[in-house]
Amino acid sequence: MAEGYKDKIVLITGGAQGIGLGMVKTFAREGATVIIVDCDQEAGAEALEKLTQEKLKVQFELCDVSLENQIVDLFKTVGKTHKKLYVLVNNAGTGFQKPVPLEELLASDFDRVLAVNLRGPLLCTKYALPLLEKSNAPAVLNITSTRAFMSEPDTFSYSASKGGLEALTHSLAISLAEKRIRVNAIAPGWIETGPWEKASKRYEPKHSKADKEQHPVGRVGMPEDIAEAALFLCSENAGFITGQSLIIDGGMTVKMIYK
Template sequence: MATADYKDKVVLITGGAQGIGLGMAQAFGQAGAQIVLADADEEAGGEALARLQNLQLQATFIPCDVSAETDVVALIEKVKDAYGRLDVLVNNAGIADPFAGKLDEMPLSEFDRTLAVNLRGPMLCAKYALPLLRKAPHPAMLNITSTRAFMSEPDTFAYSASKGGLEALTHALAVSLAPDRIRVNAIAPGWIETGPWQKESERYEPQHTREDKAQHPVGRVGEPQDIAEAALFLCSEKAGFITGQHLVVDGGMTVKMIYT
């Protein structure tokens, strides 16, 4: 999976302690990067750090709620103090399983909290990481959105809105930060199975039916490694002519027509 593109580079991954974030952290680490995991779940963060260190990868963990400005300021200050640089920012932290109920039953607090983490968080991280990214020779920012930015299941108002907003924030940042040579792109994952990449208390063995797999033209459900491969490319110098774009990584699920 890994290449040598990230030797000695510093990569900050929010929501990096579990699931897709942890998969990306491992991949960037295997590519030579020094990884900073930021996550609000300290139990998961400790386990993730041990996992990466057991693989002889360079990593640190910093607790952080990305929706809290003070937390984000402290996070970037700690990165600056520890490394003095930042080459790649991956905005992955998000509430993946928010309230899913009827519109007239949804508490406003649930909507606000989801947007605070999934959309306000990436904005805050981008804002406060900017001075460090400006100093990097080939800086890159990556936002992890979702295919739910383009299509919806019923009663997923907050999640879909937050990911749609993050798609728009991606191209706004790409245009705005172009004078600073900072490329900004997004990956929109589809169904990614993260069971084996959770903390121990929530880990499970995936069980996928034939129908689950058949929904995907490639014939299987996605894995964190699939997103990691795309992330390694988009944040590398090999993607130097790509900015303001989103890459859908979903096994073809969103282009398959389904009739009922």
């Protein structure tokens, strides 16, 4: 399905663990040179060592995407090394693990989540532009969430940031159309990342029958499910697709539940 990644440069934020790491490995196995960007030095070093042992072409850059100066430095470094960029995946995210009642929500915590999940992708795209423009048929992919469309209690920051990223996706798609840069999104549902975490956080997943039956496909998602779709959306095979969001959740958001 995915063609044309050999020797092309792909940059993935939040790429050292979880869904991000799954995408890094998948793009690299297709022949891409993948730049892993993450604010976790430990996770980045682990990912780099493991993937290098597999003889995949990867490099690691430390960066907190909530900080504009670090993003500027990141793309200066990338520009000196690679000159151009074929794919930018804005995957770095934070905030879902800390539900907080509205009465206890701190403005500073809300701002931190939006800085990573929403402002970060905007600024990464901004500073990646000169490199993307030098590639043939470049693409930007934003990783949002089904939380942009549905919620559990007390997930204000995460839901708002991912909803904003959905809107930013179509805004960027229209704004960058003249530059021939396509921009799309993937909205994952329940994706099990336990085996894809760094060693100090890794765990073996245990899903109950009820967990699986929430999904019409009969299982919880895996990073590979997102990675395979990312390969397609960022390839020239998807050249007529821009400004769109693909929900990948095993059918969970379309299943009506009355009990």
